[in-house]
Amino acid sequence: MIRMLGRAVPSALFLAAVEEAVRGDLAAREIPDRACLLLLLGGALAGLTGEMPLWWGGAALTWAERAAGCICVSLPMLLLDLRVPGAFGGGDVKLAAAGGFFLGWKSMACAGAVAVLTGGAAAAFLLLVGRRKLRDGMAFGPCLCLGMAAGYLWGGPMAGWFAG
Numbered sequence: 758m759i760r761m762l763g764r765a766v767p768s769a770l771f772l773a774a775v776e777e778a779v780r781g782d783l784a785a786r787e788i789p790d791r792a793c794l795l796l797l798l799g800g801a802l803a804g805l806t807g808e809m810p811l812w813w814g815g816a817a818l819t820w821a822e823r824a825a826g827c828i829c830v831s832l833p834m835l836l837l838d839l840r841v842p843g844a845f846g847g848g849d850v851k852l853a854a855a856g857g858f859f860l861g862w863k864s865m866a867c868a869g870a871v872a873v874l875t876g877g878a879a880a881a882f883l884l885l886v887g888r889r890k891l892r893d894g895m896a897f898g899p900c901l902c903l904g905m906a907a908g909y910l911w912g913g914p915m916a917g918w919f920a921g
Contacts (some may be wrong), residue, residue: 764808770799771859771909775902778852788848796855803859818861826857830869849897856905864912865905867919872897872904902906 774795779790800823807817818826831854838845857865876897883889907915 764803767799767808767859768800769894770795771905774799774855775906778848779899779902782896784850786846786894786896788846788852788898790851793848793851793855796852796859797870800855800859812888822863823858825862825866827854827861829857829862829866830854831857833869843894845897849901852898852901856901856908860905860908860912863916867912868901868904868908868916870904870919871907872901875903876900877882 774792777795778792781787781792787919793891804818804820804823831850834845834850834853838850851859853865853869857866859869876895879900883895884891889895
């Protein structure tokens, strides 16, 4: 029973957080704090039960892997935003940190790569079709959520593929 709850409840919290973040960022260009809190709660619950809520059955994450996940994508985003104001919003940085706590550093690193690639492709497409100008902003939260979903579903195998 604990094993089932250790997988099902964090997974449900992850899905709710992703939905909340995408909806908020697309509607108001603001990621609700509730989305980040749901990810933190799901990660803490998975950590306390010792279960990994991923279908591919990776090993349970240590607290150190979760802590490293908090900073592996969010810290570079924060540093870039300090260097280039407006590059990312504060909600994007917080979402990356909370997602890293849930996913761990390997899956979150893959999530960050997917997010940057999809964000760049979306921006290029919007520029090409004339929907955006070069200096216009774009909601990055949905791209980050897509990356986190990819990291959630295939993070372990993707990390092994990148490293190999």
